[in-house]
Amino acid sequence: MTEAQSETTEQEPLFAAAGGGLAILLKVEVPADAICWHRFFGAMQLALLCLLFLSGGLMAFAYTPVPGTAYDSVDYFQFSLPLGNVVRGLHHYAWNLLLIVMGLHLLRALILGAYKAPRQIVWISGVAFFLVIPLFIITGDLLPWDQKGYWSTQVRFSIIASIPVVGDFLVQLFRGGSLTGIVALTRLYVLHILLLPCALVLLIGLHLYFLATRGISGPLSDDEIPRPKALFMPTIVNRWLALFILTAIGMGLVAWHWPAALGDPADPTDSAFIPRPEWWVLFLNQLVAIFKGPFMVLGSAIIPGGLVFLLGALPFLDRSPERRPSKRMGVMVAAAVVLAAVTVLSVMGYVEHFVRPEH
Amino acid sequence: MLENKVSISRQTAVENQFQISRRAFLTTSVLAGGAVVLAAIPMVSIVVLPSLKKGTGKWVDFGKADKLPPDDFSMLSYEFMTKDGWIDLPQRGFVWAKTDAKNGVKVFSSTCSHLACNVIWNRDTRMFECPCHTGRFDPDGLPVAGPPKKPLFLLPHKVEEGKILVHITL
Ligand code: HEM
Ligand code: FES
Numbered sequence: 001m002t003e004a005q006s007e008t009t010e011q012e013p014l015f016a017a018a019g020g021g022l023a024i025l026l027k028v029e030v031p032a033d034a035i036c037w038h039r040f041f042g043a044m045q046l047a048l049l050c051l052l053f054l055s056g057g058l059m060a061f062a063y064t065p066v067p068g069t070a071y072d073s074v075d076y077f078q079f080s081l082p083l084g085n086v087v088r089g090l091h092h093y094a095w096n097l098l099l100i101v102m103g104l105h106l107l108r109a110l111i112l113g114a115y116k117a118p119r120q121i122v123w124i125s126g127v128a129f130f131l132v133i134p135l136f137i138i139t140g141d142l143l144p145w146d147q148k149g150y151w152s153t154q155v156r157f158s159i160i161a162s163i164p165v166v167g168d169f170l171v172q173l174f175r176g177g178s179l180t181g182i183v184a185l186t187r188l189y190v191l192h193i194l195l196l197p198c199a200l201v202l203l204i205g206l207h208l209y210f211l212a213t214r215g216i217s218g219p220l221s222d223d224e225i226p227r228p229k230a231l232f233m234p235t236i237v238n239r240w241l242a243l244f245i246l247t248a249i250g251m252g253l254v255a256w257h258w259p260a261a262l263g264d265p266a267d268p269t270d271s272a273f274i275p276r277p278e279w280w281v282l283f284l285n286q287l288v289a290i291f292k293g294p295f296m297v298l299g300s301a302i303i304p305g306g307l308v309f310l311l312g313a314l315p316f317l318d319r320s321p322e323r324r325p326s327k328r329m330g331v332m333v334a335a336a337v338v339l340a341a342v343t344v345l346s347v348m349g350y351v352e353h354f355v356r357p358e359h
Numbered sequence: 360m361l362e363n364k365v366s367i368s369r370q371t372a373v374e375n376q377f378q379i380s381r382r383a384f385l386t387t388s389v390l391a392g393g394a395v396v397l398a399a400i401p402m403v404s405i406v407v408l409p410s411l412k413k414g415t416g417k418w419v420d421f422g423k424a425d426k427l428p429p430d431d432f433s434m435l436s437y438e439f440m441t442k443d444g445w446i447d448l449p450q451r452g453f454v455w456a457k458t459d460a461k462n463g464v465k466v467f468s469s470t471c472s473h474l475a476c477n478v479i480w481n482r483d484t485r486m487f488e489c490p491c492h493t494g495r496f497d498p499d500g501l502p503v504a505g506p507p508k509k510p511l512f513l514l515p516h517k518v519e520e521g522k523i524l525v526h527i528t529l
Contacts, residue, residue, distance in 0.1 A: 054398055058405050062444065069446055076445035082404040234383040241390035248397050 028212075028232035033219055035230065035239070038112075041105035047244040048098040049204070051251065055091040056193065063143070065189040067182055070145040071265040078262060089255020090248070095137060097251070099280050102129060110314075110335055113323030114217045120315035122214055125207040127312045132200055137280075139192040142185060150266030151275035153180060153188075159288055163301045180268070220324050282349030283342045289352075307338065416528040417441075424523040427458045432480040432498075435466075441529055450529055454514055455480055455487070457498065466525050467500050468512035478511065487511065 062077040062084075064070060077084045106126065109115055115123035142153045157175065161167045176183035218227060230236065267273070277285040284304060291299035310317070318331050325332055421435045436453040455467040455478075467487070469477045476491035486503070487496035494505035501510045515526040 055401075058401055061406055064445075072445040077405075080445075081409060083401045084405060087401050087405065231380070231383075234380070234387040238383060238386050238390055241387070241394055245390065245393050245397060248394075 026231075026233055029229040030232050030236060031216065031218065031227040032230040033227060034216055034236070038108045039216075040243075041101050041108060043240050043243050044101045044247070045098060045105060046204075046240060047247045048094045048101065049200070050244060051090055051094045051248060052098070053197070055087045055094065056197075058087050059091060060193055065143070065182075065185045067145055067185055068265065070143060070185060071262075074144040074146075074262060078259070085259050086252050086255045089258070089260045090251055092260035093251050093255055095133075095140075096280075098133065099137075102133065106130075107335075110331070111325050112217065112220065113318075113325070113328065115315045116217075116318070116321060116323060117315070118214045119210075119217065122207065122210040123315050124312050125203060125210055127308065128203055129207075130308065130311075132196060132203060134280075136192060136196050136200070137278075139188040139196065142180075142188050143192065144262060145185065145266045146263040147266055147270070147273050148261075148263045148275055150180070150268065151273050152278075153184075155275055155277075159300050162288075162296050164297055217323070276353045277349065279346070279350075282353070283345035286345040286349040286352070414529045416526050418517075418524045419527050421456075421523050421525060423521055424464070424518045425521065427456055427464070427523070429458050430460055432457050432482075434469075434480070435525065437527065452527075453477070454525055454527070455511075456516075456523070456525075464516065464518075464523065465500075466514040466516045468514055470512065471507060472502065472509040472511060473505070473507040 059074075059077055062073055062081060064073045074088070078088045079085065109123065109126065138153070138156055141149045143149065157171045157180070160174075161171045163170070172178070174184070174187060176187050284299075287299040287303060288296065289299070291297075314331075318328065320328075322328060417439070419437050419439065421437070427433055433456050434453050435456050436451070438449050438451045440447045441450045453469050455469055457465045457467065459465070471478050471489040471491065471494055473489065473492060473494050476489050478487040478489045478494070478496060480486075481488050485498060487500070489495070489505065489507070492506050494507040495503050496507065496511050497503050499510070500513065502508060517524050
C-alpha cells in the first residue's frame, strides 16, 4: 500500500459517511401522489415546529425563570428588543396554528385509512404528539408569569389533583412542592425548554423514520398501476423550504400587527382574577364540569384518556385492508360522533366562559 | 430508423432531466439561503445588537473630600443599582483615592491592568499588589513587577460642594 492510499483510507470513514448520506438522500424517491393538498398538513407541521424552536430558542436568550423577574424578562423581550414582538408573537401564533393543523393531519389519515397495515406504527407515533404538544402548552403558559398564566396553571393543577390516587402526587411532582413559586416555575421551564423538546425531536424522528420505512399510502383506487415517482431532493425539499419562508413571513406580519398578549404580572393574592380556558381545552373543561363529585374522574381522566387510547388502538380495531371511506361507515360514524361531541362541548364552554362569563 | 429516433429522444430526455434537476438544485440553494437569512435577522436583532451597547458612566458621590486622610491611600467602596438587562441589580466595587499635599487627589481604578483582578494597596511595601499573578504597581499606578505592562486606570473625579465625585463606568 502506498502512502497516498493509506492516507485516503484513513480519512475516508468521515467523508464517506457524510457523502454517502447525501448520496442516499439525493436518490430518495417518493410517489408523485405525495404532492397533493391534503398532504400539506405534515409539511406545515414541520414548518411550524421549526418556527417554534427558533422563536423559543431566541426567547430563551432573554428569559429568567424567577417569579416576578420572569415577567420583566418577557416584557423586556417583547417591548425593548428589536423584533422581540414579532418573535414572541410567532411563538404564540405558531402553537395555536399547530394544534389546528395537527387535528387536520390526523383527520386526513383517519378518513383515508392511512393508519392501516403496514402503517400502524406511523399512526401510533402520530397519536403520541397529542400527548407531548399539550404538555408544551401547559408548561409554557406559566413562563411569562402573568395573571392568565399563573391562574390557568392553578386551575390545571387542581384538575389534575382531582384524579384519584395519583392526582396529588402528579401535581406535587410538577410543582416540586406545595407552592406555585420559583421551584414550580423552574420545573416547568426545564420541561418546556429541555425535556419536552428532546422528546419532541425524538418523536419527529421516529414518525418520519416509520413513514420512510413503511411508505406513504397510495391512492384509493385499487388498480395496481405503477405510481410515478418524484425526487425527495429537490422536489419535496423545495416545497418545504418555500412553505417555511411563507409561513414565517405571513405569521411574522400577523404577530407584528397583533402582538401576543402579556397581561398584568401574576398576583397570587388576587382572588378576583378568573382565568378563561383556552379554546383548545374548552371541551375538556366542559367535560370536567359535567361530572360532579366522585364522578369528576370520568371527565378529567377516564373519558379523555380512553379516547386517546382508542385512537391509538384504531389500527388494531379496524383491521380490514379496505381504505375507502364509503366502505368504512363504522369508523366514519364513530369519528363523526366524537367530533360532534367535541364541537358541542366546545360551543357550550365558549358560551359559558365568554358569552355569559358571570357564571 | 425508428431505433435511431427513440435513442435520440431518450438522450434528450436524459439531458432535459439533467437541466431540470440543475435548475431545481439552484432553487433549493436560493430557498435555503432565504430561510437562513430570515432566521438570522431576529438572531442579530435580539442576540447581537443588544450586546453592542456600551457601558454608561455615572458620577458616584463618596462624601466630603476633606475627610480623606492626607498623604495616604484610601479605599472608596461603592454600591449602586444599575439596570442589568431587564432588572435593577446592585453593582459593588471600590476604587483607590490617593491624597497628596502637592498634587491633590488622584483616583485609581482597582482593576489590575493584567487580567482584571482587584489590586490592594499595601501600606508597608507602599505598592498596589495584585493577588492573582503577583503584579505590583507603584504609588503612581505604574507597573513595577509581575505580568502587568500598563499602569492602573486613572478615573475622572471632581469636587463639588466639598464632596468628591468619581466617574465610574460599568
Ligand atoms: C425548543 C423549543 C422551545 C423553546 C426553547 C421554547 C421557549 C419558550 C420560552 C422562553 C417561553 C416564555 C416566553 C413567552 O411566554 O412568550 C415560551 C412560551 C411558550 N411556549 Fe415555548 N418553547 C419551545 C417550544 C414550544 C412548543 C413546541 C410549544 C407548543 C406546541 C410551545 C408553547 C409555548 C407556550 C404556550 C408559551 C406561552 C407563551 C404564550 O402565551 O404564547 N413552545 N416558550
Ligand atoms: S490580574 Fe493582576 S497580575 Fe494578573
